[in-house]
Amino acid sequence: MLRPWQRRALDALADHPHPDFLAVATPGAGKTTFALVAMIRELSRQPGPAVVVAPTAHLKIQWADAAARLGLHLDPSWSAGQPFSPDMHGIVTTYQQVASAAVDLAQRVAHGVVVLDEVHHAGDDRAWGDSVATAFQFTRRRIALSGTPFRSDTQAIPFVRYDFDEAQPDIEYGYGDALADGVVRPVYFPRIDGEMEWVSADGSHHAASFGDALDRTLTAQRLRTALSLHGEWLPSVLVRANSALMKVRRTHPDAGGLVIAIDTEHASGIVRLLRERCGVRAVVATSDDPDASDRIANFSRSADPWIVAVRMVSEGVDIPRLRVGVWATTTATELFFRQAVGRLVRVTPDTRGARSMMFLPDDPRLRAHSMGISEARRHLLKRKEEQEEDLLADPLEAMMVEEGEQISLFQAVAATASDNGSSEEPEWFTADPFPAADQEGVPLTLFPPPTPGGKVPQVGEDGLPIQAMHVTKATLRKRNADLVRLLVRRANMDHKAVNLELNRLSGIKRISDATADQLEQRLEAGEKWLTRL
Template sequence: MTAPFSPADGADALHPTGYARPGASDKGIRLRAWQRQALETFEMAEHPNFLAVATPGAGKTTFALTAARRALVSRKSKRLAVVVPTQHLKLQWAQAAERFGIHLDPEWAAGYGALPSDVHGVVVTYQQVAANPQALRPLVRDSLAVLDEVHHAADSKSWGDSVRTAFEHAWRRLCLSGTPFRSDQSTIPFVRYEGDLACSDFEYGYGEALKDRAVVRPVYFPRINGRMEWTAPDGNVYSATFEDKLTKDLASQRLRTALDVEGEWLPAVLTQAHAQLLHLRGQDPRAGGLVIAMDQDHARGIAEILRERTGVMPTVATSDDPVASQKIARFSETREPWIVAVRMVSEGVDIPRLRVGVYATNTITDLFFRQAVGRLVRWTGGSSKQTAYMFIPDDVRLRASAFTIAEQRRHSLRRKEDPDEGFGPPPPGDERPAEEEPQLEEQLSLFAALSAVPLDEQGRPLDEQRVFEDGGDEIPDYVGGAFEPVAPVPDTGWEPVAPLPLPDPEPLPPAAPVVGPLAKRRDLREKNSAVVRELVHLTGRRHADVNSDLNRKSGIKRISEASIRQLEKRLAAAEEWLRKL
């Protein structure tokens, strides 16, 4: 049974947004205008399901955690459950929640039983929900559920069914997405539809964010043409540029050929992207670059190209690496120039210093493309000029996706004295094919890339050292209009912060200011485990017996249910036992 909330230790010890504010008691959450409007709309909504669509980088997490904090303080919600697409995002959400005084357990698993008394809730992946939806039901009853990037609930019918089972008794379901989406095959629980298009209750687009200034960066799309030659699975040899019209399957084979690490196209594009990054780092030394690869082997091949061409060995973060999340976290805090990933940095991952990207994957869906571009758009303080660049193959399908974003950017940043400059439909032949998914390559072993030569927009050999100046009109992405510097504007105000209640009825001692509850809990669990191993070695008793004795002395059933205070008590008991041996 879920324990009732009560005042707790240090719930307001950390400033909720990380911004310093004068006066120890004068604290709050800084909200942008759209976040305040979305919050009011959410709280006034009568239906328990709410879908908020906000462009990547605009601050969906801040909006959701502010809504969660209000619900917890008012006791409308007993707990908070957050569902995310990846393991790395579990930690990212838990760390973000700590800045709001909300303590989420990213390490919770179905077999852990009850939550520790000093934890407000959990953050889990959609895969965890699908594996055991029944385990979450008692935790989220009468609680707020936040479903981040909710379109993942349509990845399979079983995932959607599991989400419904797990959260049908939640107090409310707040669904988040970075872009409008369709569900052509599986509908998503708790989302309304018109036809196959999801209906949002609040929407804040990229164009609106650009107009608001100092929310997102303008992104430009240098398109790189090329001449590719390959052997198709049927044995025929083909040669084509990205300007040639091909069937869906042949277009996918052409794209694969361009992205081959043994060709000339990809190394040249990586070299040009590196030159652009170095140019940006002249004014912004922490600016970073991201390459999105096709698969894990492709990512490692790209890393080797960057090493050979630039002398820089990039960070490689792939799902087969057990420390990939730590690598991403370290990269976000350093000045390392490049990170290469497949999908781990394409959605939701927050690395604000990323300003250059290379789209080197054959995944061409509009949703994935927009999520990838979203990694580059987050505004950071300190400069009024913050352009970002995503280098893309000049493939008609990617060109169409880039055009829709460039159109919003152009409309938002266009100079008032020349309102029609550069505005218009994409050139002939840019219509998106009916099917967007990359081909299923059952005969992939019969496909062979032969050569790929990069070309510029005029069909000439690519100048690998060419750089673009502040989004000027020479960028081949249909810009047509000069870049207008963006002046920062103040935020709309502060959201008052009340002390956030926690489940433990007794006040807990405040944690050291440099160690948040998440890190402290993990450290205490590791120390408890280490002392138990030493006790087992010295006493000859079984692990289970030692753990049972320590649990009894500290008043807990199992370590996964222990609060920070109980973990400290358990560790003290274990160390006292050691001293007596």
Template sequence: MTSASSGVSTLSAGLRVWQREALQKYLDAAPKDYLAVATPGAGKTTFALTVARILLDQRVVDRIVIVVPTEHLKTQWAASAARLGISVDAEFTNSSAVNPAHHGVAVTYAQVGMKPTKHYQVATARKTLVILDEIHHAGDAKSWGDGVRFAYDQAERRLALTGTPFRSDDSPIPFILYKDIDGAQVSQADYTYGYSEALADGVVRPVVFLAYSGNARWRDSAGEEYEARLGEPLNAEQTARAWKTALDHKGEWIPAVLAGAHTRLLQLRQSVPDAGGLVIATDTTTARAYAKILERISGTRVTVVLSDETGASDRIKDFSDGTDLWMVAVRMVSEGVDVPRLAVGVYATSASTPLFFAQAIGRFVRSRRKGESASVFLPSVPVLLDLASTMERQRNHVLGNPDRPNEGWDDELLVQANREENEPDDQKGYESIGAEAELDFLIFDGASYGTSTVAGSEEEQDYLGLPGLLDADQMKTLLRARQSDQLDARAREDAARRDSERSAQGPGADATGAGSHRDRVASEELPELRKKLNTLVAAKSARTGRPHGAIHNDVRRNCGGPPTALCTAQQLRDRIAYLRDW
């Protein structure tokens, strides 16, 4: 065995199976360009740095350049590289020279976009391997993409990495191969390792999504009040306002959901003592407000990370290395937050693109020991529920399909968004009145479990108290059992209530119990009917695998009437009867 092959064997010995396969494919092909697509948390950094170490040892390259989306990731990559004996200068700027004491430098896409000629000189002065982390940020026709293509076009080798190889536009990503499929140009990866594969291999954690709904109320500029149930089929304006009302830190929904998330985190810490939680907020104002709520709930200090503030990277590192319970971050920082101990998340932002959602959920899937699971709390909004149900889907970047829905954000707005003090108010005249929180159902492995129950109830506690160490099969089995118990308990409650009502009416009462409706006021009857309707929807969802929202939509289309929150008692009974006959 040659010394070179011996070195490769030594370096690859500790790699995961997918990393060894991808490495061998890379070494066999010795390509100028290579795209590795691996789900967040699978170990893309380790794979890329192993390639770098081998190429340096074999004198294929003499310099390493690592390009990343955020400043924090520069220091994170440098620390990881040091563990393989690679010295990377994370302090390199557009006005400094390359220090020959280092093997290379780490820079951001923004740096390259601002001074591409400088980075061209760095990459061509010596034989250079350029590692392009989260390459989807470098779409052509953007300043970052133009800069990246110019700066690294003549580099010796380029290794592109991403967990989400898609964008919202038709701008080709530099150095990525596209293939014509049915008239559209589809990005082609050299190696792909998806979430479903990683979950089966035990490389990532299973993620349970807890979807919270509830009635939201708001007032427009004319003083007219509106009410809608979060998660029901609504028009775009109603959905946006119900969603915004739920996320209002002055309301009741967010404190209730944060309390549930804290309870879940404490449960997980019984098995994983250092488990931490992350709340992803829309803007800096709400981030600070959420932190204050969490401090009241937990009685502990909460770390707030705003990526435009000095010391943000240090706060992330301190939280990662410590055992504090909670961190709150503005939504745009999610891709730069890499804290392996994160196990509970609260998706408290209005961002709803597949790109952002995948990156955000990627913060919670990194597995450290067998059986670890993650729990993510989110609003019961159709677009988010669909993303949660299809998390394992592998998406590629497709060109030539301009009519597809907008699925991403403008990369050049990243820095601007991080500097915004508040979310722009695009709903002038809107005033939040309040929103109640209910645990609508849970999503795991694309299937729905459970039925609606109010926050703070014993039924909610049953789900928040799921054991912290469960593999995917155990989680699925336990969720099925909890759902069955919940539905059985609801059936017993309904039967007991009907018996009690018939007894109270005497022997001449209508056997159907219909007479009981006349003596009850709406405030007593409507919540029970909504609960019964949601129970039936959950049962249908469990049997058919269809999302709750889709079933609600079918029922409303066939029975007519307004959203559930605005239904009369008779309209609710009609929907219940329809579901029973379905």
């Protein structure tokens, strides 16, 4: 079923005269479904390669799984230099991978369709922006997505239309709109004040609460002091947040909590504090951990209470059971804030009417960001019809630490939390305040995508695949690898020789390029070989 805003966006895309289309929709609204349905419709009208560019490796799997549920098979394991598999409709890649394969991609995806997820990442690095422009210059349709309106203060992002430095969306669906439709949860922001003491890099001693006016450098140092593992502000807030989560779990037993940490060492310390102060265990997901994607996926399916993340659970990651968050990072930009809060807004059928909560340091930048979101929420709950304008971005948001500051000389001395009266404690469940129309949706009718070459996936009664093709192929590759190890022992040959012989018998050059049918043929050849030994 499509939500009404998704149908409006598809209609706008169908009428759009240009190849570039920017959809800005609040986290949790369903950008992924919109983009995949749009891609399927484009391919139904004119076959061609399909490409999704995601910000992180973890999101490649998430995109591939979501596409497979709609009958579109995208390969998340593709890497530069490989051909596109003929039994897949296309690939999911990352901006970093595009930067290393731009010219090659430009030839492969000419006249195809590309989705640029969280397209503002194409502006993170000039090389990324240039490579995106090169790789997709010939694609016939470029669909760009973002979870929040964004600016381009350094360089223009390819395929995005600007009015001065503001990106101009072709369809926009904000948090207030999604609240009114019952698509997302309301989020409340308990803001915790405190008394912080620290020694700056120049040796000067400072003491301040979050209510004291400070310059940019001291504002950043005050926040770092509050978030220090050695003070009492952070442990106190973790205890409050865990108490809130335990209360939620009385009626939502698998509800989860998210702590956003500064770095790997900080995350480890938070895990220790949760264990020592609250008696609970936490999962850790950090960007430098190769197993982080698996940890996030396992956490999303479990009933574990807490996950502590560093640059991993910020945008696109879908864990609908998250209900409580703790802001424990020194990053304070509005874009990151809205993306992180978006992890707490996703609605599920069994938690309709539920609320979420993000515990914040009462830092002026975070206060401004939270008030912008809270205003949209209050307008809905009070049934006001007029929408007030968003708060202006805080001029301090762009920098946490002055360039060249000697971090090693900074020292947090003490930090204690206090209640400043600004905490919002919601009723965690309410009589359903939202209209049901959007939850019911409208019929979703998909034009069938072109059938990829090779093995046709098994489908269920609903006509959709039982298993994603990329999962089927990963399973077949593993079975092939296990068989090779057995043949190495039985045939007294090395791995290279066994692999070359199996490739010859099944008519493939490389196992990474093989279709599902070819992988099965390779298994059959190996099993016959094994019976002769």
